[in-house]
Amino acid sequence: MKGKVFVIGLGLIGGSLAKAVRYAHPEAMIIGTDVSEKNIQLSMLLGTIDDSVSTLEAGACEADLILLAVPVNETVKILTQLADMNLKSGVLISDAGSTKDTVVKAAKPLIDKGVAFIGGHPMAGSHKSGAGAAKLHLFEHAFYLLTPDESIEEKKVEQLKEWLKGTRANFLVVTPAMHDKLTGVVSHFPHIVASGLVKQAENYSKENKLISRLAAGGFRDITRIASSSPEMWRDILLHNRNVLLELMDDWLQEMKHVKGLVEKEDSEEILRFFADAKVFRDDLP
Ligand code: NAD
Incomplete structure (x- = not known):
């Protein structure tokens, strides 16, 4: 798929997702941001991302797909900020956080605005963290749980799976509480x-x-x-x-x-x- 992918949080999970997106969609442009300059530099050096931005707005407003891979409390804060931005029509937003109920509730203002936010949790990882730990094959054969709100159209869920097919994970849809x-x-x-x-x-x-x-x-x-x-x-x-x-x-x-x-x-x-x-x-x- 063509388009701009914005990855927020370039650690183990964000970096691994970026690599998987690049693998399946080499023509997509991958932009990243992180609060750690070191992780941004390393991600650029490793070719995990094509470019970086220093503000959320600069990356988010241009993106076709936004992936959040930051600690879950940060996810909640960023979702609130995204809800106030003028995002591209048709943008897909997902996260990789290990909890879903609070995250999906925090995405409600976005969902109510008609933005397709689909909670996600790739169930593979490591005790290692940071950009240097990111691996293309981290999620291979792992379960990848998706928690779309009832209002999200099925075609949006399929679109997200298509973007993430390079993970080679097994997608499973469940409710946030489940x-x-x-x-x-x-x-x-x-x-x-x-x-x-x-x-x-x-x-x-x-x-x-x-x-x-x-x-x-x-x-x-x-x-x-x-x-x-x-x-x-x-x-x-x-x-x-x-x-x-x-x-x-x-x-x-x-x-x-x-x-x-x-x-x-x-x-x-x-x-x-x-x-x-x-x-x-x-x-x-
Ligand atoms: P990590 O520490 O490797 O990476 C997190 C990155 O987010 C760091 O680079 C950090 O600098 C950055 N960050 C923190 N706050 C930020 C902010 N406000 N804006 C931009 N960047 C910010 O951690 P990780 O293991 O990649 O975990 C990321 C998410 O994935 C978490 O929500 C976690 O629950 C989830 N997760 C982790 C695992 C695992 O095994 N580690 C597995 C599945 C899901």
Whole structure:
């Protein structure tokens, strides 16, 4: 497809989306912006973008497709700013944020003006961040959740998929609330647990320095995601507060249950706890 694509936020996700758009649509012009001059320079150097602009307005008003790939609190602020701009007729806007309910609500003024905003979340990533971490194949075979408002025409959703086909992701349309529940379970809450496990090890390492050296293998595997951007995760928790509070209550119940089994030395039920988890884990695709 021909046209101008404006990418706001040239980090891991924005850079990877820009590369995927360029791959499928080499004739499109890709403009980028970022609050970090270093990420802009690197994106230019790597050929991720063709040009950069220093103000939102300069990029947004000319664009046929606007992709936001900034922390979700910034997404909300930028959507509010975009709603006050004179955007091109027919422009498509999407974001890549890890939460959707608050983001889609923030896009309501744009949607009410007739602008096609379609929430998006490519469900692949890394604990790395910044323009240097961006990869063309980051989203290959991953799910890419889209959360269009009911008022958005189907042809606009198809147009967005066409723009993003270079991601080679599997697109799935869900409601914003469903998105936040699903990702709360499989992504956001596990993140809290991973960081909690690291904090527990850190506390014990004050008593015994061997902890850091022994925290290898399995511990490293299940806590890898705790190295992700703290700012990004702070915003995600605040956006998905209600879902996460419910999941934390469930988790406390589960831990209470396991604690009871260990206290009672209930060998049969402890075995069942691990066996049930293994069955579900082994069945995951
Ligand atoms: P990142 O830190 O690599 O990139 C974010 C970029 O946004 C940075 O370059 C930063 O300088 C820039 N930025 C911040 N505020 C800005 C603003 N107001 N205007 C312009 N640029 C601004 O982070 P990322 O991993 O690319 O995450 C971007 C978005 O993608 C987040 O909303 C996140 O929830 C979502 N996401 C992340 C992952 C992941 O695994 N990292 C996966 C899927 C979706």
